[in-house]
Amino acid sequence: MNSENESISFDVLIVGAGPAGLSAAIRLKQQAKKLQMNLSVCVLEKASEVGGHIISGAIIESRVLSELFPDWENLGAPLYTKVAQEFFLFLTQASYFKLPIPTQFSNNGNYIISLGKLCRWLALQAESLGVEIFPGFPAAKLLYSSDGSVKGVVTADMGLDKKNNQTDHYQQGIEIYAKQVIFAEGCRGSLSKQIINKYKLDNQSEDQVYGLGLKELWEVQESNFEEGEIFHTVGWPLPADVYGGSFLYQLENNIISIGLVVGLDYKNTWLSPYDLFQQFKSHPYIQKIIKGGKRISYGARTLSEGGFQSLPKLTFPGGMLIGDSAGFLNVPKLKGTHMAMQSGVVAADALIQHFKGNVNLANKEVIGYGKQIKENWMWDELYRARNIKPAFSLGLKTGLLYSAFDSYVLRGMGVWTLKHKHVYLQRKGKTKKSISPEYDGIITFERLSSVYLSNIHHIEDQPCHLQLKDATKAISINYKQYASPEERYCPAGVYKIVKQPNAEVRLQIDAQNCLHCKACDIKDPSQNINWVVPEGGSGPNYAMM
Amino acid sequence: MKILIPIKKVLDPAVHVRVKSDESGVDITNEKMSINPFDEIAIEAALQLKESDATSELIAVTCGADDAVSVLYSAMAMGVDRSIHISTDMELQPLAIAKLLARVCITENPSLVICGKQAIDDDASQVPQMLAGLTGWSQAMFVTEIENKSENELLVTTEIDGGLENLKITLPAVISTDLRLNTPRYITLMNIMKAKKKQLDVISSDSLSVDVEPRLQTLKVVPAPDEREGEIVNNVDELIIKLKERTRMI
Ligand SMILES: Cc1cc2nc3c(=O)[nH]c(=O)nc-3n(C[C@H](O)[C@H](O)[C@H](O)COP(=O)(O)OP(=O)(O)OC[C@H]3O[C@@H](n4cnc5c(N)ncnc54)[C@H](O)[C@@H]3O)c2cc1C
Numbered sequence: 001m002n003s004e005n006e007s008i009s010f011d012v013l014i015v016g017a018g019p020a021g022l023s024a025a026i027r028l029k030q031q032a033k034k035l036q037m038n039l040s041v042c043v044l045e046k047a048s049e050v051g052g053h054i055i056s057g058a059i060i061e062s063r064v065l066s067e068l069f070p071d072w073e074n075l076g077a078p079l080y081t082k083v084a085q086e087f088f089l090f091l092t093q094a095s096y097f098k099l100p101i102p103t104q105f106s107n108n109g110n111y112i113i114s115l116g117k118l119c120r121w122l123a124l125q126a127e128s129l130g131v132e133i134f135p136g137f138p139a140a141k142l143l144y145s146s147d148g149s150v151k152g153v154v155t156a157d158m159g160l161d162k163k164n165n166q167t168d169h170y171q172q173g174i175e176i177y178a179k180q181v182i183f184a185e186g187c188r189g190s191l192s193k194q195i196i197n198k199y200k201l202d203n204q205s206e207d208q209v210y211g212l213g214l215k216e217l218w219e220v221q222e223s224n225f226e227e228g229e230i231f232h233t234v235g236w237p238l239p240a241d242v243y244g245g246s247f248l249y250q251l252e253n254n255i256i257s258i259g260l261v262v263g264l265d266y267k268n269t270w271l272s273p274y275d276l277f278q279q280f281k282s283h284p285y286i287q288k289i290i291k292g293g294k295r296i297s298y299g300a301r302t303l304s305e306g307g308f309q310s311l312p313k314l315t316f317p318g319g320m321l322i323g324d325s326a327g328f329l330n331v332p333k334l335k336g337t338h339m340a341m342q343s344g345v346v347a348a349d350a351l352i353q354h355f356k357g358n359v360n361l362a363n364k365e366v367i368g369y370g371k372q373i374k375e376n377w378m379w380d381e382l383y384r385a386r387n388i389k390p391a392f393s394l395g396l397k398t399g400l401l402y403s404a405f406d407s408y409v410l411r412g413m414g415v416w417t418l419k420h421k422h423v424y425l426q427r428k429g430k431t432k433k434s435i436s437p438e439y440d441g442i443i444t445f446e447r448l449s450s451v452y453l454s455n456i457h458h459i460e461d462q463p464c465h466l467q468l469k470d471a472t473k474a475i476s477i478n479y480k481q482y483a484s485p486e487e488r489y490c491p492a493g494v495y496k497i498v499k500q501p502n503a504e505v506r507l508q509i510d511a512q513n514c515l516h517c518k519a520c521d522i523k524d525p526s527q528n529i530n531w532v533v534p535e536g537g538s539g540p541n542y543a544m545m
Numbered sequence: 546m547k548i549l550i551p552i553k554k555v556l557d558p559a560v561h562v563r564v565k566s567d568e569s570g571v572d573i574t575n576e577k578m579s580i581n582p583f584d585e586i587a588i589e590a591a592l593q594l595k596e597s598d599a600t601s602e603l604i605a606v607t608c609g610a611d612d613a614v615s616v617l618y619s620a621m622a623m624g625v626d627r628s629i630h631i632s633t634d635m636e637l638q639p640l641a642i643a644k645l646l647a648r649v650c651i652t653e654n655p656s657l658v659i660c661g662k663q664a665i666d667d668d669a670s671q672v673p674q675m676l677a678g679l680t681g682w683s684q685a686m687f688v689t690e691i692e693n694k695s696e697n698e699l700l701v702t703t704e705i706d707g708g709l710e711n712l713k714i715t716l717p718a719v720i721s722t723d724l725r726l727n728t729p730r731y732i733t734l735m736n737i738m739k740a741k742k743k744q745l746d747v748i749s750s751d752s753l754s755v756d757v758e759p760r761l762q763t764l765k766v767v768p769a770p771d772e773r774e775g776e777i778v779n780n781v782d783e784l785i786i787k788l789k790e791r792t793r794m795i
């Protein structure tokens with residue numbers, strides 16, 4: 001057995017080929033070229049191709065794209081549909097009311113896109129600038145130098161069996177070293193999580209809070225299709241004490257994107273975001289649009305909803321956090337892409353300055369990045385949006401009233417900052433059990449037929465990437481005290497309680513259905529589930545999510 | 546030994562096929578594309594032959610539009626030495642591909658051509674046989690085992706109806722690989738980097754003066770009927786009642 005990993009070095013290593021990581025890579029190469037600097041940049045991506053794990057709404061503000069590529073239109077960037085009409089609705093079970101849209105939330109001039117497609121395009125641009133992108137190679141472990149700084153990462157081993165034994169096809173992960181490692185893993189990054197803990201980056205900030213977004217693409221009948229029309233809703237079917245809302249965006253070629261985002265700080269253990277999403281589609285207003293259409297894709301992903309108050313420190317010796325790994329997301333706008341990209345750009349600029357000024361690189365922390373973000377427009381944008389989500393912890397109506405006041409009157413400049421209250425799941429006895437849903441197979445579907453549309457590839461004979469720190473807690477705590485909430489919040493039905501006659505109740509984990517949404521890593525009541533990267537190329541293959 | 550491995554870019558096997566709403570074909574826009582899995586087995590077979598004879602040269606070849614080169618880079622990352630891209634924007638049907646490959650066989654003069662037994666997109670399983678016919682070389686199809694006997698002979702086991710057949714074939718030959726032949730190796734990061742530096746020749750299909758005009762016309766493509774959902778019954782009696790009610794089979 002070869003116990004020494006192979007190794008390779010780059011100037012900069014970026015973990016994650018999402019909008020944040022790719023923008024950073026592109027900016028680094030563009031700036032290096034201008035300054036005639038030699039700079040090697042490597043990007044690792046766990047999906048088998050760039051975009052395969054990307055899921056978003058997505059409406060984007062194109063300002064950062066224009067900064068990177070002023071002529072993106074001529075270069076063929078996949079932004080085709082401009083927002084033409086916009087509504088904001090309050091839903092009741094059978095009806096709806098239109099609400100006014102605050103000007104700073106208006107989507108006038110924004111584009112409706114597939115973020116996966118945009119990432120593929122960005123990857124092509126990055127490669128033509130000389131960035132080395134490796135899809136199918138997850139960063140699995142962190143490497144530290146003796147001085148405590150981050151030195152690099154190790155990619156995931158391939159070809160281990162369920163019991164961690166090497167098969168004939170075993171390939172040991174390789175060590176990748178870099179002068180700076182940029183973590184761009186998106187929400188709840190598996191390595192970013194360790195980094196934040198190790199360097200106590202969240203010491204000064206409030207707890208991060210999260211939402212789970214579920215999304216489907218539908219090909220609808222031509223007569224129901226209105227290119228460029230978008231709307232967001234609040235209200236039904238979410239209970240009044242659950243933060244969240246839906247979106248419906250009409251792209252091109254009769255394709256619509258429809259989704260529901262549910263705040264993961266809900267208390268009721270019986271709540272099932274997946275079923276709420278299915279139920280949502282049966283609302284008369286939504287049915288009218290999708291009836292007679294065909295569902296073509298399904299996926300889910302968490303997003304960071306803490307905003308301004310929850311931002312961690314962004315730098316540490318040897319690296320930095322960008323994009324949703326750091327929590328850059330404008331929650332009331334449901335937009336993170338422009339911030340992910342902008343944070344990548346600011347980080348890249350700071351890093352170039354750092355490399356220029358530090359020939360021997362004795363100082364391994366790029367503090368300039370943290371400073372420059374505060375001078376950037378995105379800091380101001382996050383600041384203005386900071387009080388909306390916490391206000392909703394007082395209930396939907398108060399939240400709506402507050403946000404109207406905050407947005408129209410104060411324009412986000414109130415002198416106070418509302419806190420996020422950390423909410424825990426309540427035990428099963430305290431909350432009301434909901435009725436099991438029924439699926440009609442036309443508009444609403446059960447989990448497994450949804451997962452089928454995510455095109456998952458996952459070799460079953462590999463170590464389970466959903467690790468229980470203490471296996472007994474799955475029954476003693478999760479099952480006995482909380483009625484196994486993972487059966488409901490997992491959007492892919494990975495966790496199942498199995499009861500067989502004459503056998504003890506046990507938790508079955510169907511890891512091969514995992515969508516890499518990270519909800520279990522967040523929502524487990526005793527934080528007992530640790531999500532780690534599986535073998536490279538595992539997980540969904542989203543085409544245009 | 547010089548080995549030629551024809552490969553094809555197809556919809557990735559993990560992707561569930563969706564028929565276009567106008568029934569003109571399968572929708573592959575934005576979907577993940579990969580090397581045809583049987584061709585990966587062919588590449589692995591060639592790599593294993595090279596392991597026993599280091600003087601071998603492995604050449605991957607694909608015919609198709611410009612984006613088809615991605616599979617050649619994957620093949621080179623697996624360990625193939627160099628590649629040829631026969632570029633065309635025409636729709637290529639099996640006979641046209643076999644004719645183009647036959648031209649490459651003349652210029653490259655390989656001792657062995659290893660093909661996947663079929664491409665998982667159209668499942669035609671015609672190119673290897675047609676290529677053997679056009680070149681007049683020996684052929685062995687659906688090979689489950691290969692043994693390199695000598696300079697100009699190969700022992701192979703092939704799958705036939707009801708059993709296995711052991712064949713001795715003289716080279717040059719065309720063989721096609723069965724699923725059971727081997728499990729392809731993983732591509733490593735180091736080898737991806739090396740692959741970028743390997744030789745890739747592009748030949749325009751027009752320059753080969755081959756008639757590649759399509760001869761088959763697709764009338765329409767329809768999705769397979771939805772399978773009815775399964776149902777769990779509690780005991781055999783219940784099963785019999787349901788079968789009687791629903792199917793009238795008994
Ligand atoms: C349902 C939903 C709707 C949304 N709608 C909108 C919208 O309309 N507009 C908008 O602007 N924003 C929207 N957002 C938010 C937006 O999608 C995110 O803010 C944005 O994608 C964050 O970009 P990122 O690059 O930081 O992370 P991500 O997009 O999550 O990308 C991270 C990448 O890193 C890879 N990765 C992670 N860990 C590793 C590892 N260890 N090794 C290798 N690779 C790794 C992942 O596979 C992924 O490709 C939405 C989000 C969701 C979930």
Ligand code: SF4
Pocket residue numbers: 466489490491492493494513514515516517518519520521531
């Ligand atoms: S197992 Fe965890 S990460 Fe995977 S889909 Fe379920 S909740 Fe999401």
